[in-house]
Amino acid sequence: MASVCFYFQVHQPYRLRHYTIFDTGNDYFDNHKNAEICRKVAKKCYLPANRLFLDLIRQHGGRFKISYSVTGILLEQLREYAPKVLDSFHELADTGCVEFLAETYYHSLSYLYSPREFAEQVEAHRQLMYDLFGQTPRVFRNTELIYNNSIAQAVERIGGFDAILAEGADHILGYRSPNYVYRPPNCSKLKLLLKNYRLSDDIAFRFSNRGWSEWPLGADKFAQWVNTVNGNGYVVNLFIDYETFGEHQWEDTGIFEFLRHLPIEILKHPDNDFKTPSEVADAYEAVDVVDVPYYVSWADIERDLSAWLGNAMQHSAIRELYRLESIIKAAGDPEILHHWRQLQTSDHLYYMCTKWFADGDVHKYFNPYDSPYDSYINYMNILDNLRVRCSALAPAGAA
């Protein structure tokens, strides 16, 4: 049996406006740019990809299934700037073949600095999925697939989850294959699904690379690779950024055509099927415990935290950010709280990354700043303003 398990990450941050030490306003975000990017990505990716998946689900009468993790802050932006995308997600949810996963509402690194804040954001996101799509998520994925044993335990403690997703990095699996279901240590119920990064990256990164020996990649060829899993695995976890479709891999690369033909090709083999993550967790027993004492993620070649917490500026920024938690929460102002949480989005730290030289291309592509130094300065100026606002609000003697 080889079950193909698709999960797509759908996320856009609230980008910050240029904010100097001389600015004093509460308007931290570049609404114009956020609207523009949101509409652009909606047009190139979200709308055509949602339409395609809706067609495929209907065409295959329930045999084709996918899952999404959509961040709370993207859904807020879609509601404001591209409501049609929201409508199409509703349609997808109504098919019964689409599962929505839970993550931190703000796409944050909160677990690393405040487990309490983490739990609140997971709860907020789970509630949002229920409100919007009528589903209570049973599977959790953390920001950027950041994972270790303690995160698994924390998620099990929060409760209500059957599985958690992580990167199937070689250094945590050793000789083992990502194509089985595993269990984190010290967890009784939670199962661990690991990304098959080779097959995932064939689609996400190598698809249009003409220097790649397998180029051009057709659905039939990809289906053959999936077929080889039959007999030595249960599941092929394809975890992919949704923007791959139409934004990272442009339409003219043939990426949509590839997707259109993939279900037919996969289903040609009688032992293959499509499952959502919770169905995978229900269908297959865990074969082993995978011990992950150190953090892994799905970013860059290092598969660690260095894209967000790799230099002194990033550490300083996140420390200052979470140091504000108690005074922010004491201030009891919903707008300030929301702003503080919007600043937790991991992208802000990603922009401060200085590992250009090896992974330069990807970082540059996503970075609205000229340099990581500029991004740090901007961020710190905003944090400073936020702190001043809190101090002004705090009850006398508290701050």
Next chain:
Amino acid sequence: MLGWEFPPFISGGLGTACYGLTKAMDRLGMPVTFVLPRAMPIRFAAGEELPSGMEMSEYYQTGMRHVRLRPIPSTLVPYRPGESYGGAQWRHAKSQAGSALLEGPESQRAIYGPDIRAEVHRYALQVMKVAESEEFDVIHAHDWMTFPAGIAVATMRGKPLVVQVHSTEFDRSGEHVNQYVYDIERQGMHAATLVSNYTRNIIINRYGVPPEKVEVVYNGVEFNGHTEASVPRAGPDKTVLFLGRVTMQKGPEYFLFAAKRVLEKMSNVKFVMAGDGDMLYRSIELAANLGIGHKVFFTRFLRGDDVDRAYQMADLYVMPSVSEPFGIAPLEALQHNVPVLVSKTSGIAEAFRNALKVDFWDINEMANKMVAVLRYPPLQEMLRIEGRKEALRFRWEDSAARVSEIYQRAMSIM
């Protein structure tokens, strides 16, 4: 090599660049005859005796195996002197030179005209005379005053000319260019030219030189062992340093306007302006008028250990140049472990990552970034450590190797 300034007589970036490049060419084993305009007879420091039997107009030893120094009497200086100490010194040198030259042998007696044109012309004649007795394959001229000499020698001997542009008339004078200088530059640049990418654009757009003739060769920086800050930058006050000629090109007024803004946010900051130039007095006045006279310290021109000391007390080096073809000074600041903020209109900004960059006219942003460096130690630390690592990669040997390639190409075209 028609160059400028050899130690210990270096007054600015052009001399530093000529010297650094020549030394690296020596290390690569490229034979160089360095023609040096000198107003005064050269007196070498102790230990560097003039070899016996050598006459005034002949070669001097340089301590380098492949480089011979050939001074010729001329009062040309690479920078226009300002209305200050520098100017007085220059006038003094000029009068000294006059008598020195008049006392020399008949053949060297220099009768130079009252203005720069005559002096440039006279320099060219001198160089032509020197060239008659020299063997060489390429003529390499640095900046406009040596271009007529380079062109004359190239024509006379049928050898290729390579000119190196360290600054253009547009850098020095903004839009108020001197037509005479511009014409010379334009004529010279139609040979092969070596510059930074920033200047390359100026040369292509303003001088109409075909892009394929303009090569980019970045400057290097010399790292000499003792680079760690020996004096810890402690104490309550932070120091921001401007070090360079105080002229329109270097943007001193933007530094002061930004300083004023910084002081609105932080009071414990001092601003040091080290250098001389024709805008020095105006800058002192401006600081006073802005009400920050007590926070800005003018040191005049610094030499040797004083330069090191200025860097050692600095928390940030700022180069707000209006137009800077390269900018060696930021690399020197990093050598002294001082983080740098440079204007985007500089050669270094395009080639360097670990520096803060601003538009020179954007006072607010300049102040914003100054405050950030002074306030956030992690920022200062990363700019310093990463910047220094990056600065180490600007090696004169690489520049010299590029120059060698360009020579080969120039010779093959001839």
